[in-house]
Amino acid sequence: MPEYSGKLAVLHNQHYALDVSQSLADRLAVPLYFTADKKTPEDFFLSWRDGCLKLLDKELLKKGGLTVDIEPRNGEQRSWPAPKDGALAQAIGRKTKTVVDATTGWAQDSLHIFRMGYELRCIERSPIMLALLSDAYQRLEQLDWVQRLALSAPELIAGNAIQVLAELTEAPECIYIDPMFPAKRKKSALPKKSMLVLRDLLGDDLDKEVLFSAAMQATAKKVVVKSPDYAEPLGGEPNQSFKGKLLRYDVYLKK
Ligand SMILES: C[S@@+](CC[C@H](N)C(=O)[O-])C[C@H]1O[C@@H](n2cnc3c(N)ncnc32)[C@H](O)[C@@H]1O
Numbered sequence: 001m002p003e004y005s006g007k008l009a010v011l012h013n014q015h016y017a018l019d020v021s022q023s024l025a026d027r028l029a030v031p032l033y034f035t036a037d038k039k040t041p042e043d044f045f046l047s048w049r050d051g052c053l054k055l056l057d058k059e060l061l062k063k064g065g066l067t068v069d070i071e072p073r074n075g076e077q078r079s080w081p082a083p084k085d086g087a088l089a090q091a092i093g094r095k096t097k098t099v100v101d102a103t104t105g106w107a108q109d110s111l112h113i114f115r116m117g118y119e120l121r122c123i124e125r126s127p128i129m130l131a132l133l134s135d136a137y138q139r140l141e142q143l144d145w146v147q148r149l150a151l152s153a154p155e156l157i158a159g160n161a162i163q164v165l166a167e168l169t170e171a172p173e174c175i176y177i178d179p180m181f182p183a184k185r186k187k188s189a190l191p192k193k194s195m196l197v198l199r200d201l202l203g204d205d206l207d208k209e210v211l212f213s214a215a216m217q218a219t220a221k222k223v224v225v226k227s228p229d230y231a232e233p234l235g236g237e238p239n240q241s242f243k244g245k246l247l248r249y250d251v252y253l254k255k
Helices: 018-028 086-092 108-115 127-142 144-148 161-166 193-202 208-218
Strands: 008-011 044-049 052-057 098-101 119-124 155-158 174-177 222-228 240-244 247-253
Touching: 008 018, 018 044, 018 127, 044 127, 044 193, 052 127, 086 108, 086 240, 086 247, 098 108, 108 119, 119 127, 119 161, 127 144, 127 155, 127 193, 161 208, 174 208, 208 222
Parallel strands: 008 044, 098 119, 098 174, 119 155, 174 222
Antiparallel strands: 044 052, 222 247, 240 247
């Protein structure tokens, strides 16, 4: 389990139950504070605000903070299932049914995959991201359209995907991986604040080659790797590649 001491604390909000803040702080083995300011040693805080769990940056304590956004991204259709259009759907395949996202992170790809109607399971190893994701998936299940269609949020699996994938009892048709690549230039494919914070907190994913091999072993049909357009393909020459804005989806078919 990663160590967050000195980096992260839980900041209690008096409008929410204290035992919920306390148990989150205990689970992450980080301090619980009732107030924080620029002199507080930790750089990041988890706190409930505006009905969701947020990750706050010390410099921006007064601002909104980051949360897993469960609304469709710009340009995505607001229907369910949304049309399987665009590079991500092309890479996953329109006929594919079952997908495992092995690197869920802020779940923006996962939620897109979910909204397109794929059967999705999500793996994440960072306890911070798991706390934010679990809050988001509970919010997702409260949405009117999700309730109307009697949908359940994707299953969230805690752990290192390298182990989790090896232990799956049913092989998914597609395993999707989007590990953190080192930033090479200012205008990268993941310039968003949320991704920069993730890199600050978790660092680059140095075991991505091992994860790729584990995914190739565990998949029934294919592995899709999302990568910045400047990065070398993770698994060598892919069978197919679909270009998005400043990024690529490389597809590796199981032999
Ligand atoms: C670049 S982010 C993924 C962003 C995500 N695709 C999105 O749309 O928000 C990478 C995430 O994968 C997680 N991760 C990387 N390697 C992993 C592994 N082997 N097992 C589980 N999670 C992993 C990291 O903790 C991080 O949260």
